[in-house]
Amino acid sequence: MQILLGFVFGFLSSVGFGIVTNNPRRTLMPAGWIGAIAWVIYIVAGWYDHGVIMPNLLSAIVIGLLGNLAAILVRAPVNIFYVPCLVSLVPGAIIYDSMKNFTLGYDNLAAHGLIKALTVGLSLAIGFIIAEAISNKIYPPLKKYLEQKNR
């Protein structure tokens, strides 16, 4: 149940942010699927690891691999897939919470939140770097094959 709902809302959230950031229409659906899959991975990883690092890292790797694949298939820059898929994972709410505490004068809570936001952001970023390193090795043959097929 949790996975099913996570899938549906991960999908809707990614498509929604795709619309807000004015993604080209042909990339909305792939971005939605990737966002949904990544959110399911996040939920499942969260069952086995209660920290913030592993779930984010794993979902970022999945987004990175699938995003690069979609970028080749749909022929769009890969950033177009990263941005909408990220929206549900990203530490936006944590930054907001930390800055709210900062405004209210709770410095300790603010510092804690900021470090947590940095941790989440860094694990996502490192996940992308890992995924890019892998996909740079894997995908070029596929790309070549597709180009020959199109010719």
Place this chain on the structure above:
Amino acid sequence: MDVLDEKDVVALCGQVGAVLLENGAETSRVENTVEYIGRAVNLPIVCHATMTAVFVNSEKSATTRIFKVRVGDFNLQKVDRINTLSREFSQQKLTFKELKEAVTEVEYDTSDFNLFEKCLGAGLVSVAPMLLFKATWFDLFLSFFVGILGYLVARVVGQHSKIPYIAVAMGGLSISILAHVLLDIGIASSANNIIISALMPLVPGVPMTNSLREIIEKNTISGLVRATDAIMAGISIGSGVVIGQILIKVVLGG
């Protein structure tokens, strides 16, 4: 291929770089695309992009142009179209003149989803999957509409005011006021959950992650600029929400 004026090429490359950067492409992609176009016309070009400016230099002579950039919201459609154009150009499907016209067209193009679709999108983002089993379903349902309102306020204020960060602050303010009003008249069960959920379209989470990606790729300056920007946006949203809370307390005495 006909002989091209070096100045023209450099100017066009700078324009391409500026459009890409303004609409949310990473700096490494901007630099690569610009140098790619240069290579396609056999003019070695060096490009250096930071978040505030694009420098384009032709290696043959000392032609350099600097383009100031003011990074705005994401508009990934433009990034995609420029990307397609530069690919077609390097495959020689486009002439230089056609490319120039197309880039200018993209720069001033305002094609976008219509307002209804945008609102629907913002509403969908406002139902945060993060809170699915923490907030009540009815709160999430409410945050769909609160999020749309916050997004609309931020959009309208952004169109009318040039002061940076005021748009997101006003968005946070209106979301906070609405959430607390809903709580006080007894419809919602938690103002905080609604606020966090409805803020999802506004909070700077994606820029924060992009900034860390840039830092890891050793584009340290752009990374730091983006990170500062994200934190400033966070501060303004946070202050907006807090001011909203205080206002509600003063007005309703809660």
